[in-house]
Amino acid sequence: MPAPAFLEPWQLRAAFARSLSDMYGKEVPAYTTLLDVSHEVNADFVTQHGADAERLGSIARVTAERHGAIRVGTPTEMSQVARVFGAMGMRPVGFYDLRDASSSSVPVISTAFRPIERSELARNPFRVFTSMLVTADRRFFTADLERRLENFLGARTLFGPDLLALADRAEAEGGLPEDQAAEFLRLATAAFELSAEPVDQAWYRELEAVSAVAADIGGIASTHINHLTPRVLDIDDLYARMEARGITMIDAIQGPPRWEGPDVLLRQTSFRALAEPRTFRTADGEIISDSLRVRFGEVEARGIALTRAGRAAYDAAVVEIDEAAAAARADDPGFTEAQRQEIARAVWQKTFPTTEAALADQELGWFTYEVDPAGAGVVRQPIVYEDFLPRSAAGIFQSNLTSDGAKDASQEGTDRDADWMAGALGRDLNDPFDLYADQVARSLATAAETLGVDPA
Numbered sequence: 088m089p090a091p092a093f094l095e096p097w098q099l100r101a102a103f104a105r106s107l108s109d110m111y112g113k114e115v116p117a118y119t120t121l122l123d124v125s126h127e128v129n130a131d132f133v134t135q136h137g138a139d140a141e142r143l144g145s146i147a148r149v150t151a152e153r154h155g156a157i158r159v160g161t162p163t164e165m166s167q168v169a170r171v172f173g174a175m176g177m178r179p180v181g182f183y184d185l186r187d188a189s190s191s192s193v194p195v196i197s198t199a200f201r202p203i204e205r206s207e208l209a210r211n212p213f214r215v216f217t218s219m220l221v222t223a224d225r226r227f228f229t230a231d232l233e234r235r236l237e238n239f240l241g242a243r244t245l246f247g248p249d250l251l252a253l254a255d256r257a258e259a260e261g262g263l264p265e266d267q268a269a270e271f272l273r274l275a276t277a278a279f280e281l282s283a284e285p286v287d288q289a290w291y292r293e294l295e296a297v298s299a300v301a302a303d304i305g306g307i308a309s310t311h312i313n314h315l316t317p318r319v320l321d322i323d324d325l326y327a328r329m330e331a332r333g334i335t336m337i338d339a340i341q342g343p344p345r346w347e348g349p350d351v352l353l354r355q356t357s358f359r360a361l362a363e364p365r366t367f368r369t370a371d372g373e374i375i376s377d378s379l380r381v382r383f384g385e386v387e388a389r390g391i392a393l394t395r396a397g398r399a400a401y402d403a404a405v406v407e408i409d410e411a412a413a414a415a416r417a418d419d420p421g422f423t424e425a426q427r428q429e430i431a432r433a434v435w436q437k438t439f440p441t442t443e444a445a446l447a448d449q450e451l452g453w454f455t456y457e458v459d460p461a462g463a464g465v466v467r468q469p470i471v472y473e474d475f476l477p478r479s480a481a482g483i484f485q486s487n488l489t490s491d492g493a494k495d496a497s498q499e500g501t502d503r504d505a506d507w508m509a510g511a512l513g514r515d516l517n518d519p520f521d522l523y524a525d526q527v528a529r530s531l532a533t534a535a536e537t538l539g540v541d542p543a
């Protein structure tokens with residue numbers, strides 16, 4: 088009898104990404120349209136650009152590539168999510184505080200679970216932006232509301248014992264036999280399905296008045312995938328094609344502008360998903376049907392990862408664009424998004440060089456170096472950005488909310504940082520810059536070894 092097949096973490100990750108995508112396509116039909124259009128855009132881009140189209144990832148990787156977003160309520164839930172993703176070889180990377188990322192602030196802190204090894208990213212780069220409610224933040228929640236939220240969150244179970252036991256086994260043993268893998272994938276997918284359980288109307292509305300994100304996280308007894316994002320090779324083309332199909336996108340592409348130089352970091356855009364039917368339990372115990380609009384569609388294009396210096400230049404450019412746009416808007420109430428893009432492009436032209444070689448020479452972007460087997464010396468390859476941007480993330484959250492909520496600016500926020508997040512996770516939190524630097528160092532060491540020279 089043949090030995091039963093065994094699924095390694097990357098195979099669990101790839102299968103989970105597919106299973107979640109199938110589930111989400113049934114729940115949110117506009118997502119399927121987005122996938123169709125993304126495939127068209129990518130196929131056309133490859134036809135037009137040939138081998139160059141694959142400099143930042145093979146077309147096989149990009150076609151399967153997704154990121155998801157989920158939101159949980161407590162450190163316990165966060166540590167459980169870490170176990171489920173740990174089974175799939177996804178590690179927590181980066182700390183994002185979205186409570187004061189510009190004017191659009193939401194009461195959450197976040198990390199991203201993703202593979203960290205180059206070979207693992209190439210096999211399947213599935214990543215999940217994972218946010219956690221900060222109930223202790225007095226700018227959003229009074230002490231009384233915090234206590235009731237904590238009671239509500241403490242009484243629910245998002246991830247059952249069977250799922251967690253399988254996750255722990257997969258992590259300890261480096262995978263699962265086929266039958267257990269199937270069960271793990273079924274339970275993990277179900278944990279992120281939209282629940283049909285009636286929502287307590289008074290509780291949901293009370294939280295919504297403070298923050299729509301707080302209601303989405305703490306107003307219901309389950310969690311759900313909030314969005315699933317495909318990657319495209321030309322996001323401007325995708326934006327135009329979606330609008331042509333009658334799907335209204337948010338008015339801007341977040342992140343760097345379109346310009347003539349190399350694409351860096353991440354550009355993202357989104358559209359509001361349709362209202363989804365949900366049942367509510369009213370204060371008199373009556374069950375009524377209504378709808379909620381909390382989920383949406385998002386798409387992204389990924390560019391070259393920036394070094395700390397490159398990132399500082401990016402952050403300064405974002406501030407400069409904001410200030411210039413605010414001044415222009417004050418002079419002209421008819422100021423448009425197209426005009427803002429013009430300003431952004433001008434700032435970009437004086438901030439970043441227009442060639443990859445200069446980006447590498449000025450140490451603004453990350454690149455690996457490999458010895459060319461044909462003997463033509465050392466070849467430089469850009470490293471793709473695998474992470475997120477706090478400013479864009481807050482913008483994506485905010486642009487899809489029904490209301491701004493009410494924030495008490497007279498109160499102090501609660502300190503949360505990367506160490507706090509690591510404690511909540513019960514795991515090391517990886518620094519994205521360290522991961523990119525490590526990748527470069529390893530490529531240099533290998534190249535030096537091949538050439539028989541001292542890497543220094």
Ligand code: OOG
Pocket residue numbers: 155156157158216218313355385475476479480481483484
């Ligand atoms: C997460 C928003 C952030 C991104 O791509 O920056 C995000 C959320 O809405 O839960 O997904």
Ligand code: NI
Pocket residue numbers: 154155156216314316385483
């Ligand atoms: Ni997203």
